[in-house]
Structure formats: structure tokens, C-alpha cells
Amino acid sequence: MTTVLRYAAFTTDPAGGNKAGVVPDATGLTDQRMLAIAAELGYSETAFLIADPSAGERTYRVRYFAPTLEVPFCGHATIAAAVAVADATGPGELVFETGAGTVPVVVAADGDGVLRATLTSVEPHVLEIGEADVAQALALLGWQADELDPTLPPRVAYAGARHLVLAARSRERLAELSYDFDGLAAFMTERELITLQLVWRESATVFHVRDPFPVGGVVEDPATGAAAAAFGAYLRELGEVGETAELTLHQGADLGSPGLLSVELRAGDPRVRVSGAGVRLPE
Incomplete structure (x- = not known):
């Protein structure tokens, strides 16, 4: 059974921001299955994570699917996925290996306990x-x-x-x-x-x-x-x-x-x- 989480990014209000699906363990999922999950959710993107401990602690290979296609990188789904990882394992530094390249992400809790993530883009x-x-x-x-x-x-x-x-x-x-x-x-x-x-x-x-x-x-x-x-x-x-x-x-x-x-x-x-x-x- 594939676990699919739902998050809103760039907001503290579930009614605001941009909704994203997050699959915290996409090991073994085919491209067709990932696309189907993204289409079923209907959000603009869903992030699929596969832990890669050989590349370093808290390093993940990440793929992003919209309802109709795969995209190389998605910012709001990166924020959502990073917060989801932090919810499960605690704040800190993460590394996402994406189709566009390596994207470091840092998640920290503010004074109210709200988790905020900062991604560093590939070279623009x-x-x-x-x-x-x-x-x-x-x-x-x-x-x-x-x-x-x-x-x-x-x-x-x-x-x-x-x-x-x-x-x-x-x-x-x-x-x-x-x-x-x-x-x-x-x-x-x-x-x-x-x-x-x-x-x-x-x-x-x-x-x-x-x-x-x-x-x-x-x-x-x-x-x-x-x-x-x-x-x-x-x-x-x-x-x-x-x-x-x-x-x-x-x-x-x-x-x-x-x-x-x-x-x-x-x-x-x-x-x-x-x-x-x-x-x-x-x-």
C-alpha cells in the first residue's frame, strides 16, 4: 500500500497556499503508477521520494509529476516534501536529487513551532x-x-x-x-x-x-x-x-x-x- 500524504506549501493555513501530494517512499513505483497517483490527486504536482543513504544521510531522489506529465523540478512540492520529512524525522538539512540537479533544503521550526523550508535552486x-x-x-x-x-x-x-x-x-x-x-x-x-x-x-x-x-x-x-x-x-x-x-x-x-x-x-x-x-x- 503506497502512502500518499497531502500538504499545502507556502502557507500555515490548510485552506491556503498550493496543495501537493507527497509519497515519502516511492521505491518500486513505475512511471505509470506515479503519473496515475498524481492524476488521481489532481494537484499541480506530487513529489515522489526515494531515500538514497549511499549518497548521504537525509538524501533523497525526488521525481515530480503533474496530472499529465513529469516535470524536472517543482518548488512548492519540494517545500511540501521537505516539511513532510521534517514532520517524520525532525527539522534539519536535506538533499534532494532532482531531474534538474541537486537541490539542498533546510527545514527549521519558528518560535510558534511552524515548519518552514528553504530550498536552494540549481544555477539559474x-x-x-x-x-x-x-x-x-x-x-x-x-x-x-x-x-x-x-x-x-x-x-x-x-x-x-x-x-x-x-x-x-x-x-x-x-x-x-x-x-x-x-x-x-x-x-x-x-x-x-x-x-x-x-x-x-x-x-x-x-x-x-x-x-x-x-x-x-x-x-x-x-x-x-x-x-x-x-x-x-x-x-x-x-x-x-x-x-x-x-x-x-x-x-x-x-x-x-x-x-x-x-x-x-x-x-x-x-x-x-x-x-x-x-x-x-x-x-
């Missing part, structure tokens, strides 16, 4: 995207070019998975999300994009974000740690933040499932750290 990069591709993405979203924030140009950002960053000029534009599901899924599949990172800048370090995820069979991801890491790298690449910075991302409020993501950049380290709380869902 940021790429330009052609005007024709941007125009096609906007058409599929139903956005107009003049609704974009000209100070935050479109880019493809990677920190374990590829995300197209598009910045809205207004919070109202971000709040209204209705898009061509099949068309956007095909567009993203052709370009190996996992989500679109749609953002609106409230201040220099505070952003509101939304992430359509049609390639995974999900209309929208409520809190996206992988995209948050990629977005931190994007802002640094553009010079919008310093080499050292702390960012706050609000996500999920438009879905009635608010989450809070903290992003940290450190001078001398190209990797990006993403932190958030996690809580187990009631059975």
Missing part, C-alpha cells in the same frame, strides 16, 4: 525571447501589448524549469485571467515552458504573481516556488535588484488560496533561495 539563467513569441503569448492570454510593464521586459527564466516572465502594468490586468487553455499549452510545449510567470510590481521588493500551468493539466498553479526562483534570477539579471536582496511574492489570492513566498539573493552565489511554510492537510 535568463534568456531573451523573440517579439513574435511574445505577441503570440499575449494573444493566447487575451492581453494587449500596452498592458505590459515596459520596465520589466519579457524573458524566459530558468532555475530548474523554464518560465516565461510577463509583467502586467496594473494589478487589475493581473487579476483578470482567462486564456486559451489548449492554445497556450501547445505554445508552451513547443518552447519547453513549464509555466508563465505573470507578475505585477507593488514595490521594489514586493510582487504579486500568477502562473498558468496548462501543460500540467492545471489552469493555474496557486504558489510556484520554481518560478519564484527563476523570477529572482530574472530581476537580478535585469539589474532591478542588487546582488543581495530579499523579495516577497504574493500568489494565490485571486484563486482564494493565498500563499506567501520569500526569495533571497546572495552576493557571490548565482543560486536563488526560496522559502515558505508548509502544513499537512486534514485527512
